[in-house]
Amino acid sequence: MQFLKLVGDFTRDLYENRYTIYQLTKRDYKNRYIGSFLGFVWTIIQPIVMIFVLWIVFVKGFKSGPVHGNIPYIAYLSIGMIVWHFFSEALMACTNVFQEYSYLVKKINFKIAILPTIKLSSGLITHAIFILIGMVILLFSGIQPSWYWLQFPYYLMGLIILLLGISWITSSLQVFIRDISQIVGITLQFGFWYTPVVWDMSLIPKAYQIYFKINPLYYIIEGYQKSFIYHEPFWGDTKSALLFWLTTLTISLIGAALFKKLRPHFADVL
Numbered sequence: 001m002q003f004l005k006l007v008g009d010f011t012r013d014l015y016e017n018r019y020t021i022y023q024l025t026k027r028d029y030k031n032r033y034i035g036s037f038l039g040f041v042w043t044i045i046q047p048i049v050m051i052f053v054l055w056i057v058f059v060k061g062f063k064s065g066p067v068h069g070n071i072p073y074i075a076y077l078s079i080g081m082i083v084w085h086f087f088s089e090a091l092m093a094c095t096n097v098f099q100e101y102s103y104l105v106k107k108i109n110f111k112i113a114i115l116p117t118i119k120l121s122s123g124l125i126t127h128a129i130f131i132l133i134g135m136v137i138l139l140f141s142g143i144q145p146s147w148y149w150l151q152f153p154y155y156l157m158g159l160i161i162l163l164l165g166i167s168w169i170t171s172s173l174q175v176f177i178r179d180i181s182q183i184v185g186i187t188l189q190f191g192f193w194y195t196p197v198v199w200d201m202s203l204i205p206k207a208y209q210i211y212f213k214i215n216p217l218y219y220i221i222e223g224y225q226k227s228f229i230y231h232e233p234f235w236g237d238t239k240s241a242l243l244f245w246l247t248t249l250t251i252s253l254i255g256a257a258l259f260k261k262l263r264p265h266f267a268d269v270l
Helices: 002-016 018-031 039-061 073-095 112-140 147-176 180-194 206-213 216-230 238-269
Strands: none
Touching (some): 002 018, 018 112, 039 073, 039 112, 073 112, 073 147, 073 216, 112 147, 147 180, 147 216, 206 216, 216 238
16 A cells, blocks of 8 residues: 555656656756767667677677577677666666755755656667667568567566666665665676576576576566567566566565655755
């Protein structure tokens, strides 16, 4: 019941402050490229270079061939990187959001719970561009478009809720413990290899796969792959879906409770 109240309050805050969120998101995205000669073009260059480097390392260096289902490695890698890039960039940005917007945190009437959504919204712009690039790579890899491509918003919604829950935890703690952002950065480095972004789950013995599937990001990446590559319905694996949503909602509840407890002390520290 308490969780439903938190969801209701947060949803209302989002609606009432929608124009403020829009303006701050637009400013946040522009500020990324202030003083940059290429500006917006970096949004396209960075993910392409990242995919190209990993492709060179694993295909040319380690001689990685097609993955499960005879899928070209570049297609598999691109879809995994689409998810990971958004997750890692958004989480790092959200972790520092209360410090960055400390002038808003100190305003008594401002609903600061919505601040992580500014970073998420800004990251969604890049994510959308990344998806378009991924679609082009899929087409050149011989993977045909499908109606299943239209189901990826379901997984995107799950990813956003997961990010929001984690960011409430990390951003709240970051106000008091400035080392949290460094810990998050190190955790993301480990998480990149713990999550099947550059490797296929079939490489892991079945007895040990459960230790990787409990990672909620596994469900999202697999979901993007099902949508864009394998053309499978999102309702096909109810057990994985149930595990993901239980984990994600638990994280969100913990994050909301922690934020609510620490929120009154933010202004004193910042």
